[in-house]
Amino acid sequence: MSAIAAYYNDKSILITGATGFVGKVLMEKLFRTSPDLKVIYILVRPKSGQTLKQRVFSILNSELFSKVREIYPNVGEKIRAIYADLSKDDFGISKEDMEELLSCTNIIFHCAATVRFEDPLKYAVQLNVVATQKLLLMASQMPKLEAFIHLSTAFSNCNLKHIDEVVYPCPGEPKKIINAMEWLDDAIIKEITPKLIGDRPNTYIYSKALGETVVQEEGGKLNIAIVRPSIISSTWQEPFPGWIDNVNGPGELIIATGKGLLQLLTVGPMTVVDLIPVDTVANLILAAGWYTAVHRPKTMLIYHSTSGQLNPCYCKKMALQVMATLEKTPFEKAFRRPCTVFTTNTIAKQFWKAVSHRIPAIIYDFYLRLTGRKPRIVKLMNRTLNAFSKLEYFISQHWEWSINNTEMLMSQMSPEDQRVFNFDVRQLNWLQYIENYVLGLKKHLLKEDMAGIPEAKQHLRRLRNINYIFNTVIFLIAWRLLIARSQMARNVWFFICSLYNL
Ligand SMILES: CCCCCCCCCCCCCCCCCCCCCC(=O)SCCNC(=O)CCNC(=O)[C@H](O)C(C)(C)COP(=O)(O)OP(=O)(O)OC[C@H]1O[C@@H](n2cnc3c(N)ncnc32)[C@H](O)[C@@H]1OP(=O)(O)O
Numbered sequence: 001m002s003a004i005a006a007y008y009n010d011k012s013i014l015i016t017g018a019t020g021f022v023g024k025v026l027m028e029k030l031f032r033t034s035p036d037l038k039v040i041y042i043l044v045r046p047k048s049g050q051t052l053k054q055r056v057f058s059i060l061n062s063e064l065f066s067k068v069r070e071i072y073p074n075v076g077e078k079i080r081a082i083y084a085d086l087s088k089d090d091f092g093i094s095k096e097d098m099e100e101l102l103s104c105t106n107i108i109f110h111c112a113a114t115v116r117f118e119d120p121l122k123y124a125v126q127l128n129v130v131a132t133q134k135l136l137l138m139a140s141q142m143p144k145l146e147a148f149i150h151l152s153t154a155f156s157n158c159n160l161k162h163i164d165e166v167v168y169p170c171p172g173e174p175k176k177i178i179n180a181m182e183w184l185d186d187a188i189i190k191e192i193t194p195k196l197i198g199d200r201p202n203t204y205i206y207s208k209a210l211g212e213t214v215v216q217e218e219g220g221k222l223n224i225a226i227v228r229p230s231i232i233s234s235t236w237q238e239p240f241p242g243w244i245d246n247v248n249g250p251g252e253l254i255i256a257t258g259k260g261l262l263q264l265l266t267v268g269p270m271t272v273v274d275l276i277p278v279d280t281v282a283n284l285i286l287a288a289g290w291y292t293a294v295h296r297p298k299t300m301l302i303y304h305s306t307s308g309q310l311n312p313c314y315c316k317k318m319a320l321q322v323m324a325t326l327e328k329t330p331f332e333k334a335f336r337r338p339c340t341v342f343t344t345n346t347i348a349k350q351f352w353k354a355v356s357h358r359i360p361a362i363i364y365d366f367y368l369r370l371t372g373r374k375p376r377i378v379k380l381m382n383r384t385l386n387a388f389s390k391l392e393y394f395i396s397q398h399w400e401w402s403i404n405n406t407e408m409l410m411s412q413m414s415p416e417d418q419r420v421f422n423f424d425v426r427q428l429n430w431l432q433y434i435e436n437y438v439l440g441l442k443k444h445l446l447k448e449d450m451a452g453i454p455e456a457k458q459h460l461r462r463l464r465n466i467n468y469i470f471n472t473v474i475f476l477i478a479w480r481l482l483i484a485r486s487q488m489a490r491n492v493w494f495f496i497c498s499l500y501n502l
């Protein structure tokens with residue numbers, strides 16, 4: 001049997017962020033590989049009108065958990081959902097629940113965070129720094145705790161080009177920043193945010209960097225490791241290829257492309273996009289948890305969960321595969337036919353944004369207004385272009401992450417563990433993966449039925465014909481205006497007519 005799977009059997013595991021993208025995949029894998037684990041405590045808040053129970057129920061009944069339900073129909077009995085809001089003091093956890101957590105927990109996986117790039121700094125610090133600090137304090141009171149795994153991001157030091165497996169000094173001491181966030185006025189915080197975050201691109205990245213410093217400084221005698229994933233994308237293999245349920249990162253761009261909203265990619269052909277499948281991240285987290293608890297390294301280890309060093313995914317190749325998949329299995333009700341212009345030129349970029357994005361959106365909304373419907377495309381287009389401009393930072397540059405600890409961890413695992421908890425991205429076929437990713441977005445996120453593909457293709461054919469007619473009309477109008485105004489254009493026109501005896 002796998003030593004890692006055996007390690008988690010009989011353990012009480014605390015997961016924060018278990019309702020999130022990574023947390024769900026982590027929990028699913030734990031149940032599948034270590035069905036004899038004692039309990040998984042999850043810290044959950046009620047959300048979107050759902051109680052804790054309803055939230056857990058909908059996760060366990062989702063497609064992601066279909067394999068778990070087969071092998072383990074009573075899986076719900078092993079989950080203990082505890083009310084907690086990490087933005088509150090003491091997380092709002094009841095006294096009894098806190099006592100149980102403190103006395104029973106063996107391992108903590110801290111995945112919860114706010115991942116929105118531009119949350120107000122105060123909120124980002126509250127969630128990604130202060131909550132981490134409080135969780136560390138809780139952990140220090142857990143007599144049975146064997147390991148604490150903190151999830152950060154490979155981009156926490158994206159102000160550097162080569163990133164080692166160390167915690168780098170961050171602008172601003174966490175304690176001072178936390179303090180300042182408590183008493184400064186929101187308007188003043190907003191004003192000083194760009195100065196505070198310095199050369200980091202947004203409040204998310206900055207707060208994750210501060211979070212790492214807190215883990216290092218306040219982890220005390222705890223057995224801690226940090227896992228830093230890069231751009232987390234759909235599942236590669238487990239529980240099945242292509243599972244994804246959120247639009248973060250590339251998902252948003254792929255959907256916008258498939259729906260015909262985005263027709264621009266501002267990358268060079270050899271730009272590497274550092275994708276890492278979510279099941280690979282979960283496997284590395286579980287392996288790191290096992291290693292930290294069993295081998296107790298003397299210093300806190302940082303593991304980079306990245307792909308670029310071992311098996312780079314080139315952006316252009318990825319984009320072409322996205323387009324090829326969209327050709328075979330188009331998304332429904334597209335605004336325009338998917339198509340992509342590659343450019344790294346700033347002027348060309350602005351031109352394409354205006355000509356092939358904003359103007360068609362305005363025209364379409366005008367048409368919606370004329371036909372008595374509510375205009376919506378301009379708003380959607382603005383949102384898409386805004387999201388694109390925020391994500392662009394991460395595809396227009398190149399980073400290198402050292403992976404010594406990750407490779408060391410792999411070498412410490414038995415062949416069976418390497419198979420069950422596979423995080424070796426060298427085995428990944430990007431073209432196949434991207435195809436499954438696009439299909440996964442269509443199926444699991446957009447909830448589009450494969451039976452609707454002929455209709456979607458028909459819709460795209462109609463759009464192509466409309467496009468031809470539109471371009472022809474524009475050309476004829478432009479030519480007519482030119483002939484009316486320019487003698488030279490008139491001469492060319494007469495010359496062409498004489499050639500064909502018109
Ligand atoms: C040739 C083919 C081409 C193929 C093309 C594909 C090729 C791909 C090439 C390679 C690609 C690589 C990509 C790199 C990605 C890098 C990721 C870096 C990872 C860094 C590592 C990390 O560790 S990162 C953790 C992940 N973290 C995120 O990745 C959050 C991002 N994201 C946000 O941070 C916020 O999203 C952001 C954007 C600020 C906006 O923020 P924002 O506040 O301006 O906008 P909101 O999102 O709030 O939405 C405002 C309003 O839009 C409404 N709305 C929302 N979605 C809507 C929808 N789909 N349709 C209609 N409406 C929608 C919403 O309901 C609101 O409506 P209302 O205003 O009425 O309420």
Ligand SMILES: NC(=O)C1=CN([C@@H]2O[C@H](COP(=O)(O)OP(=O)(O)OC[C@H]3O[C@@H](n4cnc5c(N)ncnc54)[C@H](OP(=O)(O)O)[C@@H]3O)[C@@H](O)[C@H]2O)C=CC1
Nearest residue numbers: 017018019020021022085086087111112113152153229232
């Ligand atoms: N996705 C990515 O590309 C990357 C992510 N990471 C890191 O991985 C980790 C997980 O990210 P991911 O799963 O994608 O993020 P998600 O946004 O999908 O999940 C975030 C989780 O945190 C929980 N959470 C947020 N605020 C609170 C709160 N106030 N109280 C209780 N719980 C809260 C959410 O709960 P709720 O469901 O109630 O909102 C959710 O379970 C994060 O630490 C992130 O920084 C690192 C690199 C890349």
